[in-house]
Amino acid sequence: MCGATQGGLTLDGIDLTTQTVIQGVVVRAAESLPGAYVRLLDSDGEFVAEVATSATGHFRFFAAPGSWTLRTLAPRGVTADRAVVATRGEVAEVTVILG
Amino acid sequence: MSRESALVTADWVQEHADDPGVVLVEVDEDTTAYDKGHLAGAVKIDWRQDLQDPVRRDFIDQQQFEALLSQRGIGNDDTVVLYGGNNNWFAAYAYWYFKLYGHSDVRLLDGGRKKWELDSRELTDERPVREAATYVAQQPDLSIRAFRDEVVDAIGTRFLVDVRSPDEYAGRLLAPAHLPQESAQRGGHIPTAANVPWSKAANDDGTFRSDEELTRLYEAAGLGRGTDGGKDTIAYCRIGERSAHTWFVLHELLGHDNVKNYDGSWTEYGSLVGVPIAVGDEPGSG
Numbered sequence: 001m002c003g004a005t006q007g008g009l010t011l012d013g014i015d016l017t018t019q020t021v022i023q024g025v026v027v028r029a030a031e032s033l034p035g036a037y038v039r040l041l042d043s044d045g046e047f048v049a050e051v052a053t054s055a056t057g058h059f060r061f062f063a064a065p066g067s068w069t070l071r072t073l074a075p076r077g078v079t080a081d082r083a084v085v086a087t088r089g090e091v092a093e094v095t096v097i098l099g
Numbered sequence: 100m101s102r103e104s105a106l107v108t109a110d111w112v113q114e115h116a117d118d119p120g121v122v123l124v125e126v127d128e129d130t131t132a133y134d135k136g137h138l139a140g141a142v143k144i145d146w147r148q149d150l151q152d153p154v155r156r157d158f159i160d161q162q163q164f165e166a167l168l169s170q171r172g173i174g175n176d177d178t179v180v181l182y183g184g185n186n187n188w189f190a191a192y193a194y195w196y197f198k199l200y201g202h203s204d205v206r207l208l209d210g211g212r213k214k215w216e217l218d219s220r221e222l223t224d225e226r227p228v229r230e231a232a233t234y235v236a237q238q239p240d241l242s243i244r245a246f247r248d249e250v251v252d253a254i255g256t257r258f259l260v261d262v263r264s265p266d267e268y269a270g271r272l273l274a275p276a277h278l279p280q281e282s283a284q285r286g287g288h289i290p291t292a293a294n295v296p297w298s299k300a301a302n303d304d305g306t307f308r309s310d311e312e313l314t315r316l317y318e319a320a321g322l323g324r325g326t327d328g329g330k331d332t333i334a335y336c337r338i339g340e341r342s343a344h345t346w347f348v349l350h351e352l353l354g355h356d357n358v359k360n361y362d363g364s365w366t367e368y369g370s371l372v373g374v375p376i377a378v379g380d381e382p383g384s385g
Binding site: 035037039042044046047048049050052062063064071073074075076077079 | 219298
């Protein structure tokens with residue numbers, strides 16, 4: 001398992017026995033999109049965290065087990081919501097495709 | 100204080116960035132963000148390296164602050180416009196810091212870096228050259244900074260506002276969900292603190308909500324109206340940066356008089372021996 005990668009982001013240094021990881025990539029027009037903003041909302045729609053996507057369009061959150069929504073904001077007023085279920089010890093991989 | 104004197108828009112920055120006496124300063128949690136691109140003319144302050152004492156857990160002192168601003172070419176009469184990522188968390192933290200050391204004209208760019216980027220406005224990697232200045236800081240204004248003993252005494256008496264996410268407040272998470280879960284020894288919140296997440300004060304694009312919306316938000320949580328109808332307030336979060344954002348809203352936008360930021364916040368309080376802690380979604384009793 002050491003050094004294994006899923007969805008392009010390395011899990012080196014992350015203890016999956018204690019962490020609940022949600023990660024993935026934002027894609028627009030078949031290209032990964034850097035500089036988009038991904039917000040993690042809880043099951044009540046409350047904001048929990050936000051990250052900007054990396055140079056390769058990737059993002060990662062350390063969450064808790066449960067149901068979450070990923071809200072992605074990109075230039076030109078583009079937004080997209082994606083539901084995701086996270087489980088401790090597993091990596092929830094999400095590809096957000098923007099229209 | 101008011102919205103007009105504390106906040107500027109992106110359009111204002113584009114019109115006034117080159118004015119003499121206006122200094123743009125980027126402050127980020129991701130301290131590499133500036134190096135990848137910043138607003139033209141902006142200098143960088145690294146919230147960790149530049150604003151924290153390298154040994155003790157505390158601020159840099161008055162002399163260190165003077166040296167920092169002098170080196171960055173910032174004078175006492177300059178209009179300092181702060182902005183950053185993370186919806187201006189660390190820019191608001193720096194704003195509070197500038198106020199603590201008595202800088203008279205400091206403002207936040209509404210929406211910070213995110214709004215600027217989402218508007219597809221220009222960024223540059225060119226670093227400005229600013230001549231060193233001679234900055235004179237005031238004694239720290241402790242009327243806006245709370246320490247742990249005061250916070251313990253405030254349980255059940257003052258308006259304590261925990262601005263972290265509901266899961267952090269309840270003790271289900273120990274840190275914001277984009278950071279590894281390493282933090283205080285215990286989870287939960289200070290008994291009697293209301294939970295008003297900082298994010299409720301901001302729109303999705305990072306700009307602040309209107310004064311009317313903000314007033315309603317904190318009234319619903321039990322805080323009266325500023326300037327004199329409010330209660331003495333202490334805001335906290337995990338390390339004091341999100342609560343600086345809420346301090347900015349209450350003290351600078353809504354004009355509440357007695358609002359302090361507890362920068363020790365949950366990483367200190369949640370590791371103290373013997374203090375009361377409430378867990379779950381309710382404030383708990385004092």
